[in-house]
Amino acid sequence: MEPHVAELKQKIEDTLCPFGFEVYPFQVAWYNELLPPAFHLPLPGPTLAFLVLSTPAMFDQALKPFLQSHHLQSLTDPVDQCVAYHLRRVRQHIAGVCIHPQFGGWFAIRGVVLLPGTETPDLPRKKPPDCVPSRAARITLLEGFNFHWRDWTYRDAVTPQERYSEEQKTYFSTPPAQRLALLGLAQTKEEPSPIFPEFPFTTLTKKSQIPSSARSWLSPSISPPVSPGP
Numbered sequence: 595m596e597p598h599v600a601e602l603k604q605k606i607e608d609t610l611c612p613f614g615f616e617v618y619p620f621q622v623a624w625y626n627e628l629l630p631p632a633f634h635l636p637l638p639g640p641t642l643a644f645l646v647l648s649t650p651a652m653f654d655q656a657l658k659p660f661l662q663s664h665h666l667q668s669l670t671d672p673v674d675q676c677v678a679y680h681l682r683r684v685r686q687h688i689a690g691v692c693i694h695p696q697f698g699g700w701f702a703i704r705g706v707v708l709l710p711g712t713e714t715p716d717l718p719r720k721k722p723p724d725c726v727p728s729r730a731a732r733i734t735l736l737e738g739f740n741f742h743w744r745d746w747t748y749r750d751a752v753t754p755q756e757r758y759s760e761e762q763k764t765y766f767s768t769p770p771a772q773r774l775a776l777l778g779l780a781q782t783k784e785e786p787s788p789i790f791p792e793f794p795f796t797t798l799t800k801k802s803q804i805p806s807s808a809r810s811w812l813s814p815s816i817s818p819p820v821s822p823g824p
Contacts, residue, residue, distance in 0.1 A: 595619070598737050599642060602686075606644055609684045614652030618645045632804060646681065691739040692746065693725040699739075699749030700757045723754050 595603070599619055606617050623639030627634065635641075647654075660676040667675060694701045726732050731751065756819030758766070768776050 601741065603644070605694075610646060610680060613656035613680055614649050614654070615656070615680065616647040616649060618647070619643070620645060627773075648677070688740055691735060694733070694754075695723045695752065696744050696755045698725075698752045698754035700754050708750070741745050752792045758818055 603617060603619055610617055620643055621639060621645055622635050622637045622641040623642070626634040635643075645758070657673060657676050661672060661680060690700065692701075692703065693699055726735055735751045736747055738745075738751075742748065744767075746758075749757070765773065790799065
């Protein structure tokens with residue numbers, strides 16, 4: 595079994611097996627080969643699917659708790675409703691990802707600048723470049739972004755001209771709530787700091803003593819210069 599299939603199977607089993615279900619992977623082509631065209635699944639043959647079976651334990655571990663949870667509706671069979679409820683919990687939500695032609699995944703979309711009153715009816719509409727043209731590479735990219743984004747590898751879907759520095763990777767790997775501490779700053783509501791004068795509502799102040807590990811973040815020789823205003 596391929597590693598990504600085994601990983602998906604494990605995630606689905608972790609969700610369903612405690613409630614009395616069993617899970618088995620198969621390809622859509624295997625199913626369609628056994629049935630007349632009227633019953634074929636309208637998907638490419640190699641599409642991954644999972645067969646979900648109920649065991650005797652399902653009645654006590656899934657159905658009874660479902661009935662007690664008051665999710666039951668009167669229009670369909672209780673077992674069908676219970677199974678549908680649990681299958682919705684493992685539906686594959688695959689998020690898309692953008693890849694830059696020069697920087698791969700080592701970039702971020704930070705905002706949009708709107709210019710009210712400025713019209714450009716003749717502005718040419720450019721089609722984004724297809725940075726990852728093969729289907730196999732796209733699958734690898736999406737799996738990396740959705741399931742292994744912490745290891746940074748999906749960002750090398752194309753060979754980048756430049757990557758994040760180790761210092762930058764440390765910053766972005768740090769949970770947002772802990773980044774002020776990493777920078778040696780404390781958030782207060784009393785004294786606005788002049789560090790960011792262009793944002794009058796920012797209320798950041800330096801700690802009384804900045805740890806030595808954080809001083810490099812604020813060093814003028816390392817921190818980028820302040821960009822001039824527009």
